[in-house]
Amino acid sequence: MENSNYNIVETLLLILASDEGKLKIYLEKKKTEPYKGYWVIPNNILNNQTTLEENANNIYLQTTGLDKGTIFQSKAFSALDRDLNQRVIAITYIAITDKTLIDMKKQDKDKSWFQIDELPKLGYDHENIINEVISELRPKITTNYDDMLVKFFPSDFTLPELQNFYEYVLNKPIDRRNFHKKFVNQDLVVDTGFKVTKGSGRPGTLYRFNLDKMKGKRI
Amino acid sequence: MENSNYNIVETLLLILASDEGKLKIYLEKKKTEPYKGYWVIPNNILNNQTTLEENANNIYLQTTGLDKGTIFQSKAFSALDRDLNQRVIAITYIAITDKTLIDMKKQDKDKSWFQIDELPKLGYDHENIINEVISELRPKITTNYDDMLVKFFPSDFTLPELQNFYEYVLNKPIDRRNFHKKFVNQDLVVDTGFKVTKGSGRPGTLYRFNLDKMKGKRI
DNA sequence: ACAAAAGTGTTGCTGTTACACCCATGG
């Protein structure tokens, strides 16, 4: 396939979730050569009768068993040597999901969650792609750009849990009192009335986001 | 070309600039069928030996005669009916440029600047693409995300000029005194010592951005 | 009782908002 206008295009789906205050990605272990035994971002070659969005949704369904979620486009990668044989254009999508929903399904040994700063050995240029996509995502999370922080907490959470995630993504510590005050005083969160104990220590209050206040809110 | 994994990919380059307080896009008039006489976003089919970035840079050079500029990737479009004959995947890039540099070159009658809210008759789905890309860009400009506001003012400007552009993109008015104070008190701009007269009225002070302060600054 | 984790209040500072009059130039 020399010098033509026909291109192989693949969709890569970065499935992300918050877990224990960390940002994690769901990867699968490759079962065939090349890169057999390495981990890769769930992916699918794009057929010319399929849109990128359909393709990304298909990957999401195949990989997680869930049929809907927050999925949106991220960056495209087109270096000539991405693949060993021919140039394959990768168009990445991000799915932000609820880890507990996925973990409730029977866990496949060849799929697993990894902290984005503790990645396993990855095939192709997928480590680079994860790093590039995540570094673009970080500031969106920490400023709640496109309501990105909200998407990572679809269900109830404690403020320390939110803060741990926030600090992990921001990569620097925040004063707990100020963090608490900000969300509570500005009514960005609503007290659900429930508490949750995590090992020893005082139980935390479960909040959920007040979407009326958080939509479009820059933090 | 039924049901294959080979795809036609094109790069579209949205060349943008601020001018007279408006956000404008540089378009070219199509000289051949289909859509002859309609305006289109400058574009180029992607060869499988070329990266998307190279392709975007080539379009920039061909269209403007300038050989470097701020170019970055935006969204990809993959609807099956974008083109009349076959599915063509469009990967868009944005170039932010200095309109005066381009206007100094001899003006081609088949290329022209248009306000993004006064577009001419466009071919293909290009009107839709412009609207989608611009609506993603707007909030980046008005919050200076990725230093986007700075990129639109590479050279000197008056504060009213900056404010007009800002209000045009934000689509709502801002108090002039507060706008002025914000930029001057926080040392976000530096007085160049020059003034500029625009028709009648008191001359405006020419400022330039204080990059040390503006880099990463969220406004 | 001790260790672990969550909750909370005050003060000073910085930036935002709302608001109206004066100044420099061209015609």
Added chain:
DNA sequence: CCATGGGTGTAACAGCAACACTTTTGT
């Protein structure tokens, strides 16, 4: 001298940053 557009000050308010001790639970 009039029209046009640019420059400016003040006061109330909101949010941010810096700071340490108390409360609730498990062991």
